[in-house]
Amino acid sequence: LHMGMTMKEDLTVVAKHIKQLYPPEFNVFSIYAELYHNYFASQAKKNAESHLEDKDIYLLLSWVHNFYPKEMRKDHALAMELDKVKLGSLLPSSLSKELEKKYLDSEEVTVKTSLSRCLDKEIQRWKEDKEPEKLNGHFQSELLGIFVIQSIYSGQKRAEDISKAVGEELSRRLLKELPAFLRSYRDAFEDFKEKSKKHTYYKAILIANINNCWNFR
Numbered sequence: 015l016h017m018g019m020t021m022k023e024d025l026t027v028v029a030k031h032i033k034q035l036y037p038p039e040f041n042v043f044s045i046y047a048e049l050y051h052n053y054f055a056s057q058a059k060k061n062a063e064s065h066l067e068d069k070d071i072y073l074l075l076s077w078v079h080n081f082y083p084k085e086m087r088k089d090h091a092l093a094m095e096l097d098k099v100k101l102g103s104l105l106p107s108s109l110s111k112e113l114e115k116k117y118l119d120s121e122e123v124t125v126k127t128s129l130s131r132c133l134d135k136e137i138q139r140w141k142e143d144k145e146p147e148k149l150n151g152h153f154q155s156e157l158l159g160i161f162v163i164q165s166i167y168s169g170q171k172r173a174e175d176i177s178k179a180v181g182e183e184l185s186r187r188l189l190k191e192l193p194a195f196l197r198s199y200r201d202a203f204e205d206f207k208e209k210s211k212k213h214t215y216y217k218a219i220l221i222a223n224i225n226n227c228w229n230f231r
Contacts, residue, residue, distance in 0.1 A: 017053075017057065018077070018082070018086055021051075024050065025046060025047060026091045029043055029092060047099045047101060051101040051102075054104060055102075055105070059104075059105060059106070062074060068120045068124075071117045071120070072117060074113065075114060075117060075176045076175065078105050078110055079176050087101070117176070118180070118184055118187065121172070121184055122191065124169070126195075129162055129166075129191065129195045133199055135157060137202050139157070140206050140213075143214055143215075146221075146222040147222075152221075153219075153225060154222050154226060155223070158199075158226055159226040159230065162195065163229060166188050166192060169184060170188065206219070207220065
């Protein structure tokens with residue numbers, strides 16, 4: 015962030031005040047821009063090749079695909095000048111793809127684990143001697159219906175914030191996870207229906223789960 019701010023502020027000074035002091039053939043702005051970019055790219059590459067936590071991979075990809083090309087280089091004071099320079103990406107394509115794969119693998123596992131834990135909690139709630147919650151006057155499981163949908167949507171949104179391509183790939187992966195989760199949910203619910211007919215709130219729990227199905231559709 016410090017490097018990005020420094021580069022942006024310094025290049026703005028070059029564009030507004032310094033390049034006019036030199037003959038056009040010196041390409042002063044281009045020289046400054048290339049030197050800053052090369053240093054920034056070398057630091058990004060160094061970070062990408064080190065051991066990164068998941069949140070760091072996400073942040074670095076956000077810089078490569080989003081902050082750097084869209085927020086920084088499209089700044090109104092710099093866009094016209096930078097378009098002439100053609101600086102390229104912060105990371106080589108192969109390294110960027112490698113980071114994207116790590117991010118997608120990690121995010122897929124995170125969402126899958128989250129869904130599994132959510133279902134386990136819901137099954138445990140069925141076993142308790144409690145009436146299901148009501149939403150808008152109807153029995154429903156906020157934990158299951160809303161949490162699952164939000165988990166998938168949030169994962170897709172985070173990925174889309176990196177780039178459209180990364181978002182589409184994660185959506186493709188999660189659309190495989192959702193049916194697998196729903197099958198597990200159905201099997202657990204069928205098991206409850208069969209074995210828990212004497213449960214105090216048996217009928218209310220059935221209604222709550224039927225109402226959940228509408229949300230999942």
